Amino acid sequence: MKAYVVGVGMTKFEKPESRDWQYWDMAREAGQAALDDAGIAYEQVQQVPVGHCFQASTAGQRAAYELGLTGVPVYNVNNNCATGSTALMMARQFVRGGLADCVLALGFEKMKRGALGGGSDGGDFTTSPVARHYGVMAARHGFERTPPTAQIFGNAAREHMERYGTTEAQLAAVGAKNHRHSVNNPYAQFRDPYTVDEVLAARTVHRPLTKLQCSPTSDGAAAAVVVSERFVVRHGLLEKAVEIAGQAMATDTEESFAAGSCIDVVGRPMSRAAAHRAYESAGLGIEDVDVIELHDCFSVNELLTYEALGMCPDGASGKLVESGATTYGGRWVVNPSGGLISKGHPLGATGLAQAAELTWQLRGQAGARQVAGARVGLAHNIGLGGAAVVTLLRKP
Template sequence: MSNKVFIVGVGMTKFEKPESKDWQYYDMAKEAGEKALADAGISYDLVEQAPVGYSFGASTQGQRAVYEIGLTGIPVYNVNNNCATGSTALMMARQFVEGGLNDCVLAIGFEKMTKGAMGGGTGEGGFATSPVGRHYGIMAKAYPFEMTPPTAQIFGNAAREHMDRYGTTEEQIALVAVKNHKHSVNNPYAQFQDEYSLADILAAREIHKPLTKLQCSPTSDGAAAAVVVSERFVIEHGLQDKAIEIVAQTMTTDTGEAFDGSVINVVGKPMSRAAAEKVFATSGLTIDDVDVIELHDCFSINEILTYEALGMAADGEGGKLIADGATTYGGKWVVNPSGGLISKGHPLGATGLAQAAEITWQLRGEADARQVAEAKVGLTHNIGLGGAAVVGLYRRGQF
């Protein structure tokens, strides 16, 4: 039997505004985990290990969350990789199965956040002791530090650099938010399901020029989960119709290029490009083989940067790609049919697994009104400052 790895069950909660629902992190995790097991049609006692991702919380919250699903004594790993936490948990699950250690692993990600903009990961000591202090130091050398939310500021300054270098316009950047909000209308799991015009996006409250509120992902509560299994497990349990193969998956972290003075580079474009190149080389597929993409649009500019990192457009051409309609229904790719982080929401630990859930539904043909026609190959892209980029390629299982 091969060491191929498959997702056979996915589940997630609806993403909610923080403090809008009376639930605990373990309630979210229980809901998502049980949905994933039910989707696979298997019981929890078949699960051998569980990597559990979250960014805000105490040690062993992963155990507390998993205990709500079952008390079987399996190993539980607490995973924190900033905004790439969910995809890191999924990658650990895949490695356990691919390496032959396990036949069935449950990956879960959750987050219970607070209202308002996220900080810059400073802790009590400020940027000097923050794990992303070096990143913000690069930004501060290029653009004066302002009294705006730090994460919006660093991505907003990457947008300014892209505009100055390539002539990208505010309208092109805002079109990302127009598209993703429109996509979210058909996603019952999305935190927001409202459609906005380009004029609405541009007229919204400015967070850090050129980014307005409707171009920024919100803080969110929610959870997502995936059941990851071996080919042997798929066949023994008759799950061929459910199985989506993880064809290739890679994580990269920052190299020296991230600190060369470019704000575009410090927010993760080089590591996203490196991860994409590795998964395409490993799989033998290219970006032209991909039909549907869930990528990390934490801010609208990052979707444009990621187009270029994934090879969908040349450097500087990402704005033109969105303006030409190439990344929505009827275009070459459908990007963020879920609504993306901007509209679906961004509970950090859950985001990467929610992306995998959406791609699983799309490749099974189960995405209802947001279904991408004849989707055969999917891609996920999830990044975290500090940094980590995880890119995965998926297709229907072939048996």
């Protein structure tokens, strides 16, 4: 059974504490926008998976109750930075499994200012869910007094530079591209363009990563209405419908840890496995994709994801971004929204914001950031600990 996105919505992503709102306020705004986009009422929704990482256990109910008190099942989802796409995947599974005809996937986050830690325990890595991941890093690179997530990805960047000859300018080109793209996105937390030289000159967070190559903490929410084919037909929603043509999640295997490499431990093997399964399930390949929203939590992760998705061989991603192949006029447009680096990264909402952007792109509704002729989109969302979700969207 096919599953379709027929409505999407999101709030503007904002710096934490910059707006006087609660998580349920942002969830209501995004959820209602998705329902309005689909042209349906909350009373038609049969299941509600809700993603969040930093709120209390039944915060999903508190948020969903803002849309209606219908008694609908609400599921609280937490898969670290891959939380939003995990909620979307649950929605698709409900529909494809014949358990529901109409599902609302909702994600939100209200965060604190400052760098994101390495685990929910406030930095005690001996008991953290990511203790094994940081242990790999510490064994090879030690542990420094810099933000832990920037540290593990920064060390992955160093390994990429040592192994493949990737340059700091190529890493900075990712940040410059995504900041340039976000100028045209009214939902983005940052909308100022920067040159490669300006990205390189920004404050270093963990060498070689500068502030303009790191995603910020953000407040925000996003949502998607996922429905069955019969719901689409019954309610005349074909013009709005975007098919979830393929989707897969992968978690860590021995490959993530065996080589003692930060490149592996931050998720390139997981992303590659998820991409392979998603392509196989959709009957599509990277050559069919026009527009990509991927998890650029740090610039190096965009380069690693190019390789994992099959856009280039391992080690060639620095040259790929430098060539212009991943921006307007190139082979693909990657992160037209500005990505996590510039659009922002409220963990529970990120994967659903990617789905919203791709839905607008495939409908031709992305305004000044529209990718001409886009018919197939790919979303990639990853969380340490770990989970990688790859989703292929196609306009019927």
